[in-house]
Amino acid sequence: MNIAVRPPPDGSGVSTAIAESIADFVSLRHELHRKPELAFAERATTAKIIDLLQGWGYRVAQLTRTGVIATLENGPGPVLGLRADIDALPIAEATGLSYASAVPGVMHACGHDGHTVILLAAARYLARSRNFQGTLRLIFQPAEEIGAGARALIEAGLFDRFPVDAIFGLHNWPGVEAGRLGFVEGPAMAAVDKIGARFVGKGGHGAEPHLAVDPVVASAHAITALQSVVSRNVDPLQMAVVTVGSIHGGQASNVIPGEVDLQLTLRSYAPEVRELLKKRIPALFDQVAKSFGAEVRVDLHHGFPSVVNSSAETRLIRQIAEDSLGTDAVIADFAPRTASEDFAYYLHHRPGSFIFVGNGDSAPLHSPEYRFNDDIIAPAATLWASLAERFLNGDTHE
Incomplete structure (x- = not known):
C-alpha cells in the first residue's frame, strides 16, 4: 500500500501544503534523473540546488567542489541538520523510462535524485511557512557512493563552521511497502x-x-x-x-x-x-x-564504520512519523541492514538517526532496472518538515 500524507494532529497543515505542490518536485526529480553525475562531479546538480535554495531565501555555502550547505535562520534556538546525497553510479540504465538517463553509463540507480528532491520539497515548505524557531541546516552531500563525501565535508570543517545539535538522513529501500518507514535504534547499517x-x-x-x-x-x-x-x-x-x-x-x-x-x-x-x-x-x-x-x-x-543511531533521536523521529503520517506508516520491527552508508561519519560527531523509506516492489538498489518511486516523495518530505518544526520548536520529547 502507499502511505497517504495527512494533516498532523497539531493542525499545521504540513502534509497538505507539501502534497499540493508535489507535482513540481516529481518533475524536478525526473530532470535530475535525466542528468546524473558521478561522485565529486555533481556540478550541474549542485548549481540547480543552489539556484532553488537561494530563491527560497536560504544562505548557501560549499565546503567541497560539489555539494551544498544551506542555512535558514528564524531567530535563536536549536540547530537541526538534514542530509541528502546527490551523486549517481557508473551504471548503464535499463529501465526504458521516458526520463531515463541521457548520460551513457551513468544512472541514479540508488535513488539519490529522489532523496535530493525529498529534502528540497521540505526546504521550500519550511522557507515559506517558517513555523519554527532556530536554525535549519540542509546538507546536500556529494560522493556518497564512493564513501568519501561525508568525511570530506567533516574534514573541511562542516561541524566547526556549520554546527548542528542533531543530524538526520534517510534512504529509500526496495522491497519495503512504498512510503512505510523503518527506524532502528543502535546499529542500523554495517x-x-x-x-x-x-x-x-x-x-x-x-x-x-x-x-x-x-x-x-x-x-x-x-x-x-x-x-x-x-x-x-x-x-x-x-x-x-x-x-x-x-x-x-x-x-x-x-x-x-x-x-x-x-x-x-x-x-x-x-x-x-x-x-x-x-x-x-x-x-x-x-x-x-x-x-x-x-x-x-x-x-x-x-x-x-557502521551507522549507529542515537536512541533518543530515533525515538523522537519515530513518534513524529506516527503523529504526522499515522501509526500504519511505521514498521513495527524494522531490522538493521547489512549494506553500508557514509552517513556513519556524521553520527561519530553528532547524535542523530538514519531512517528508511519503503520504495515498493522495485528492482534492487544499484540495479540497472532500479526505479525510484515518486509516490514516496510527499510522505518523506512531510516527515522532514514535521521533524524540523517539532525539533526546532523545542518539542524533543517522544
Whole structure:
C-alpha cells in the first residue's frame, strides 16, 4: 500500500501544503534523473540546488567542489541538520523510462535524485511557512557512493563552521511497502571494508602440475577456509558478512597461472568484530598459502564504520512519523541492514538517526532496472518538515 500524507494532529497543515505542490518536485526529480553525475562531479546538480535554495531565501555555502550547505535562520534556538546525497553510479540504465538517463553509463540507480528532491520539497515548505524557531541546516552531500563525501565535508570543517545539535538522513529501500518507514535504534547499517589478496605460486603446464605451485588450488582452499571465519571466529550473537566477489587467474585450461587475485567485502556492526575480520582473514590466507607452498599478498582497504543511531533521536523521529503520517506508516520491527552508508561519519560527531523509506516492489538498489518511486516523495518530505518544526520548536520529547 502507499502511505497517504495527512494533516498532523497539531493542525499545521504540513502534509497538505507539501502534497499540493508535489507535482513540481516529481518533475524536478525526473530532470535530475535525466542528468546524473558521478561522485565529486555533481556540478550541474549542485548549481540547480543552489539556484532553488537561494530563491527560497536560504544562505548557501560549499565546503567541497560539489555539494551544498544551506542555512535558514528564524531567530535563536536549536540547530537541526538534514542530509541528502546527490551523486549517481557508473551504471548503464535499463529501465526504458521516458526520463531515463541521457548520460551513457551513468544512472541514479540508488535513488539519490529522489532523496535530493525529498529534502528540497521540505526546504521550500519550511522557507515559506517558517513555523519554527532556530536554525535549519540542509546538507546536500556529494560522493556518497564512493564513501568519501561525508568525511570530506567533516574534514573541511562542516561541524566547526556549520554546527548542528542533531543530524538526520534517510534512504529509500526496495522491497519495503512504498512510503512505510523503518527506524532502528543502535546499529542500523554495517561497517564496510575491502580486501584484495594475490596468491602467488609458480606457473607451469597443466599436464605437469607437480612442477608448478598452483595458486588456483591455494586460493580455492582459502575461499573454503574463509567460511569458518564467521561460523567459528565471530560471536554467534554478532553480525558479520564475508563475501568473495571477484576471483581472477589464468587464461587457458592447460596453463597453471602464476597468480590468482581475490576481492572481498567485509561487513559488520560491532567495532570489535570489524577488527577481528581485518586481522583473522589475512592470517588465515597466509597459513593456507604456505600450506601449498605459495605466498599471498594482502591489501586491506579500510572503508567506513557502521551507522549507529542515537536512541533518543530515533525515538523522537519515530513518534513524529506516527503523529504526522499515522501509526500504519511505521514498521513495527524494522531490522538493521547489512549494506553500508557514509552517513556513519556524521553520527561519530553528532547524535542523530538514519531512517528508511519503503520504495515498493522495485528492482534492487544499484540495479540497472532500479526505479525510484515518486509516490514516496510527499510522505518523506512531510516527515522532514514535521521533524524540523517539532525539533526546532523545542518539542524533543517522544
